Amino acid sequence: MTGGRRQPYDGVVVTTPVTVPYARYSIESAHWWIGRALAALIAESGLQRTDLDGFGLASFGIGPDTAIGLTQHFGLSPRWLDHVPMGGVSGIVSLRRAARAVQSGDADVVACVAGDTNSVDGFRQLLAHFSRFSQDAVYPYGAGGANASFALIARNYMNLFGARREDFGKLCVAQRDNALRNPHALMKKPLTLDAYMAARPIAEPIHLFDCVMPCAGAEAFLVMREETARDFGLPSVRLLSTIERHNAFADDPVQIRGGWAMDVDELYAMAGIGPNALDFVQTYDDYPVISMMQFEDLGFCAKGEGPDFVRTHEFTIHGSFPHNTSGGQLSVGQAGAAGGHLGLVESIRQLLGSAGATQVPGAQYGLASGFGMINYDRGLASGAAILARSS
Template sequence: MSSRLLPRDIGILGYGSTQYVKKTQKPLITELAEAGRAALASAGLKKSDIDGIAIGAFELPPDNTVTTAEQLGLSPSWAYLTTGGGAGPVASVIQAIRAIEAGQATTVLCVAGDVYDVDGLFKLLDNFGDALTSYGTPHGFGGANGLFGIVQRKHMETYGTRREDLGRISVDQRANARANPAALLRGPMTIDDYLNARMIADPIRLFDCVLPCAGAEAVIVGALDRAPAGKGVRVLSGYEQHNHPAGEISPLRGGWELFRDRLYDDAGLGPKDMQFVQAYDDYPIMAAIQIEDLGFCEKGEVGPFLGANTMTFDGSFPLNTGGGQLSCGQCGAGGGMIGLTEAVRQLRHEGEGRQVPNATRGLVSGYGMIGYGHGLSTSSVILERAS
């Protein structure tokens, strides 16, 4: 696919999140509405300003984007339902910008979330798609832990990656989460805590896994001249890629490697120019693979890279500055947007106790949609403080 620059006058005007909880009696529509309402307040806009909507939610069917718009009292001229799992929310922002550029909408609410717990997650994964329903579950598919345990073991044996290296991600992100009152897991964690945690699916242990929860995240996309003074966030570049590498079981790479060069070229920047990274972190190994595939280190060198850097918000390589899903929790499809809202928070300099000093640009990466033996979808955007 050839590069086509995103328009520089359209970007993110505001963001919003709900409080994450382990269990809730709230319906999904309430979580989506609360995140959307917070994003509107952040953007200084009214509900009547919204004429486009994009939704990411595994639990939405049999409803869809249009029926949700009905429940929210919106009358959109553009509606989009994400298809890429945890990569879908980031991709929805790219699609929203294109829709505004084409004149299909002026102001788009991009929202993602779900309302499930651990049991709900297991039920979801058993019926995630025909490949798992027909060929995974009947043969003892134990969910994502087993799948990514294989990926992690393969990476360790292929490149010599150590659990101590991957543990740096969990430990430093927990340090970030301690400055985030919205994170569900804020207790202290040491590398020994990580290494000695309960085994889940060898070599995956407890602190390699996300906590399923309920919640939602949202951003508002529109013309940057409508953003509150000094608060607009420009999307310099963005791409998505699905089912790469095609047919490979338990791959140690993803679609990021296909669009990485275009992503940086379009932005006129490189990996060293990123002041933070918000990477989809369903497991530390997948955050590590994104670090490699997005060019922050060579393939197979992520172990030494992690050992040489600190991933805290004030460290040498700020990663998932709010704690990421590993410490905040994973609210289903909303896990694909938590990095985006955190990035916008950082670029608006609203990070409070976890603010990256003088942050002006960063990268957000999405990943998701488990297929037969591998995740199918990837996405990334590079963002910049518009002022």
């Protein structure tokens, strides 16, 4: 059975990109970081708290609370509520659901917020309880966490398609160059390819600079109809298309593609543009091999051509393929579920022309993607969105 034609997002806009500056470690709760993001949304938009009649939340660390508990904690009374426990794809999923809510009239203004904290031992505790599949499959062998899983994916990808560590390093070095322009990025030192290659191994072929650094922080944005944004005097960007897919290609012995490959044609058809029209791309980058996989699955080159694509392009802000212009998670940091919102928030800034030192000149169209929920052998969730500068 084939799915019906998806309805476009005519009239839906996104506005008010917010980043709560990250910290490597924090003694504050995830609730505190989320609260700061909500306060920033209200302050920067000029709206009242009562104007937020929709609330979409993503966080790994608010348990035993859920989004419903935080409505009381923050004094919200939404008529539309969502809790998206999907990690790196949560930003795309929150955007999709919020867009349909405002399009249908179920809400007028949806605050999409993601935030997490990072105590000294918090990341280890998160990994220990992240996935029952991981506990059952790899803990008996003394392994745990994402590094070993992505090492398997990276090594398989290298063996199949001829990728080299230098190719992954080129992406990491470019992202660090971008991050040095971003005041919110935690990584403040330049990175050379020599330093990347010499970094200590973590789980071969994964080395230090292939891994995201856990941290605390929050990201947020508002979703509403175009006329609502106009009434509030808010500059906004248009949502052209989105896709979302879970547990794609489950029969692949080792993951070499994500759900983007199943729906990429729909992504561009709904947007009415092709890959060549995009002025920047923000891929979800917990490890550089996943960015390379997305270059293929999102239609910039064929499967297996990712290494050559990387070798023939430059990925800095002023390069031939501006990529992860904020620095991405690899150089900004991964603030838990907020990592899934980082690329979207940066995309909104780019298309509003408010990205400051990371601005891609004249950006009109951009793509942001999400990926996540790694079990022991693959990421289960993927999504992407195309946004456009308002005319």
